[in-house]
Amino acid sequence: MSEPGTPGVSVVICAYTENRWEDVLAAVASVRAQSRPALETLLVVDHNRALLDRLGKEYKEAEDVRVLANAGPRGLSAGRNTGIAASRGEIVAFLDDDAVAERDWLKHFAEAYADPRVMAVGGRTEPVWASGRRPVWFPEEFDWVVGxxxxxxxxxxxxxxxxxxxxxxxxxxxxDAAGGFATGIGRDGGRHPLGGEETELCIRLGRARPDAVLLIDDRAVIHHRVPEARERFRYFRARTYAEGLSKALVARSVGTEKGLESERRYTTRVLPGGVLRGLRDALLARPGGARRAGAIVAGVLTAAGGYVVGSVRARRGGVTFSVVDVGGGVPRDGGRGGAGG
Structure with missing residues (x-):
């Protein structure tokens, strides 16, 4: 239950595979252990009947956990929209199904909403590497690759x-102002590990509410498990290429000026600094320096290639995407995009 005088927070966790069973249970347990209790936890299962039934039995007696089936098309965006539509809290928080939140996660989120202009608050996500430590070649500038x-x-x-x-x-x-997450953008179980759905929503929100304040509070920490398969350079290349496809679709939806605003600073300031650090480490005989510099260059080139391919597909008429009214569950806007699964 929420504390008196504070906004109720509903937590949405989207799950899709029984392979993450223990992770899902750990994610729910971390929400239940919050210093600032959640109003409810909604587990949204993405078109997996066996997992839906199993989670339904697991939390059958729980008053604070509800298990729901994704009411939309396959994918993370539709799953989140299902959770939003079913939630009761004034604030809706999202936690990955393979992550655990620190005890004060919701406390830091809730505090930021004391300012009525604040429409969204994010936190800091730390990797938990399956191998026990960061791969020596993996640059911190690309930790978004593993979420x-x-x-x-x-x-x-x-x-x-x-x-x-x-x-x-x-x-x-x-x-209410901007609609939900756009379906057709982001993870959908296809062969490309797409993303960008939250970027598109936030830019759309800024247009609908020019006074809106969006924050990141790095005290709101979660720990995200990185499986061994995602520690490999093969996944790194696939994810950076998919990010390029995703950015093309986001730019198609909201325009290149806004869609690539943060990315320009990232590619012109952050990444060159990372390359220089890697080369410096190589000169100082520190492990992996040259490989980190090379991975940054490879990541940029691969993402750029994905963006070009996505932009060409967009001009030719790519995948349809739609923005869902999470109150009524019907499309409120749509377009043609260039990234596909």
Whole structure:
């Protein structure tokens, strides 16, 4: 239950595979252990009947956990929209199904909403590497590849263009103003590990509510498990290429000026600094320096290639995407995009 005088927070966790069974249970347990209790936890299962039934039995007696089936098309965006539509809290927070939140996660989110202008608050996501430590070649500037906070993001509680979806919260009024997550953008079980759905929503929110304040508070921490397969360079290349496809679709939806605003600073300031650090480490005979510098260059080139391919597909008429009214569950806007699964 919420504390008197504070906004109720609903937590949405989207799950899709029984392979993450223990992770899902750990995610729910971390929400239940919050110093600032959640109003409810909604587990949204993405078109997996066996997992839906199993989780339904697991939490059958729980008053604070509800298990729901994704009411939309397959994918993370539709799953989140299902959770939003079913939630009762004034604030809706999102936690990845393979992450655990620190005890004060919701406390820091809720405090930021004391300012009525604040429409979204994100946090810091730390990687938990399956091998026990960061691969020596993996640059911190690319931690977004594994769904984590990356070098280059500002520290403290600061204003940002967009929050990152696996560790984020929104005021309900944000969805009333801008609609939900666009389906056709982001993870959908296809062969490309797409993303960008939270970026597109946040930019759309800024247009619908020019006075809206979006924040990241790096005290709101979660720990995100990185499986061994995602520690490999093969996944790194696939994810950076998919990010390029995703950015093309986001730019198609909201325009290149806003869609690539933060990315310009990232590619012109943050990444060159990372290359220089890697080369310096190589000169000092520190492990992996040259490989980190090379990975940054490879990541930029691969993402750029994905963006070009996505932009060409967009001009030819790519995948249809739609923005859902999470109150009524019907499309309120739509377009043609260039990234596909």
């Amino acid at each position: 984590c906070t990356y070098r280059g993001l500002p520290r403290g509680r600061v204003r940002v263009r967009n929050v990152l979806g696996g560790n984020a919260s929104f005021r309900r009024g944000a969805f």
